[in-house]
Amino acid sequence: MDQQNRVGSKFGGGGVAGASEQAIDRRERLRKLALETIDLAKDPYILRNHLGGLECRLCLTLHTNEGSYLAHTQGKKHQTNLARRAARDAHDPSQYAQQLAAQQAAQKNQVQTKSFIKIGSPGYQVTKVRDPITGQLGLLFQVHYPEIKEGVKPRHRFMSSFEQHVEAPDRTWQYLLIAAEPYQTISFKIQSREIDSAEGMSWEHWDTDTKTLSFQFLFAQQAQ
Numbered sequence: 201m202d203q204q205n206r207v208g209s210k211f212g213g214g215g216v217a218g219a220s221e222q223a224i225d226r227r228e229r230l231r232k233l234a235l236e237t238i239d240l241a242k243d244p245y246i247l248r249n250h251l252g253g254l255e256c257r258l259c260l261t262l263h264t265n266e267g268s269y270l271a272h273t274q275g276k277k278h279q280t281n282l283a284r285r286a287a288r289d290a291h292d293p294s295q296y297a298q299q300l301a302a303q304q305a306a307q308k309n310q311v312q313t314k315s316f317i318k319i320g321s322p323g324y325q326v327t328k329v330r331d332p333i334t335g336q337l338g339l340l341f342q343v344h345y346p347e348i349k350e351g352v353k354p355r356h357r358f359m360s361s362f363e364q365h366v367e368a369p370d371r372t373w374q375y376l377l378i379a380a381e382p383y384q385t386i387s388f389k390i391q392s393r394e395i396d397s398a399e400g401m402s403w404e405h406w407d408t409d410t411k412t413l414s415f416q417f418l419f420a421q422q423a424q
Contacts, residue, residue, distance in 0.1 A: 228271075240266060243273075251363065258285065264365070319347060322383045331418055336396065338418035341388065345380050345411045353406050354380035354413040358395065359387075378413065394420040 240246055245258040246269060254263040256272060258281050263269040272278055327340040345354060356378045362369045364387075374392040379385040395417050396402065402417035 240269075251365075258282065318384045319382050320384060321386055322380070324386065326388065329416060329418075331401075334418075334421065336401075336418040336421055338396075338402075338416060339388075339390065340414065340416040341376070341378070343378055343386070343413045343415075345383060345413065348383070348411055349381040352381050354378055356404075356413075356415055361392065378415070380413075391419070393422075396420040 245256055247255040247257055249255055249262075254266065254269040255261070256263070256269065256278065259272070259278055261272060261277075263272060322343050322345050324341065324343040327342075329338045329340050330336070331338070343354065348354070356376060359375045359377055361367070361371060361373050361375070364375060372392050373389055376388040376390055377385055378388075396419065403415075405414045406412075407414070
């Protein structure tokens with residue numbers, strides 16, 4: 201709507217919406233429409249990851265919430281991939297049925313997010329280490345869980361900078377996450393270097409008497 205000639209309007213305060221405003225309005229209308237008409241429980245391409253976000257198996261995209269995912273499903277990329285999948289599956293419907301059954305089974309077998317009261321962060325100590333033979337550098341983590349839940353063993357995993365949403369992604373860093381109930385998950389920011397996965401180059405020990413997790417790894421040797 202043209203607002204420039206209306207009574208009481210200021211020059212430059214109105215005017216016809218630009219292309220970017222129209223695109224934003226269109227995406228919002230599509231998102232609201234999708235929220236009202238689409239049942240996510242029946243979508244074979246949606247996947248909830250361990251961080252609480254959503255992934256599109258068809259397009260390999262990440263989304264922070266259901267609204268973002270639904271807006272994606274109404275976009276050109278998702279619709280084009282749907283058409284390509286339909287054309288491909290038309291030639292081999294049995295393969296499509298097998299893939300769909302496998303995806304649905306995987307969704308049912310997903311681990312449900314646990315809800316528990318967290319009692320704070322555990323104490324920890326980080327030590328730089330060097331292999332006496334190869335000279336490789338590494339880190340030793342010792343994390344103390346004096347009030348860990350009975351029968352629970354701490355777990356750890358490496359996470360890329362692009363998986364987290366706390367800091368701006370930076371390919372020069374990665375994160376080591378260590379978790380155990382009922383403590384908060386702690387994260388260590390380390391260099392984004394390859395971890396040596398060869399036998400004996402990393403080890404982990406959980407001491408049930410002192411309730412201490414010890415985990416050590418070495419960085420892979422860099423090519424000369």
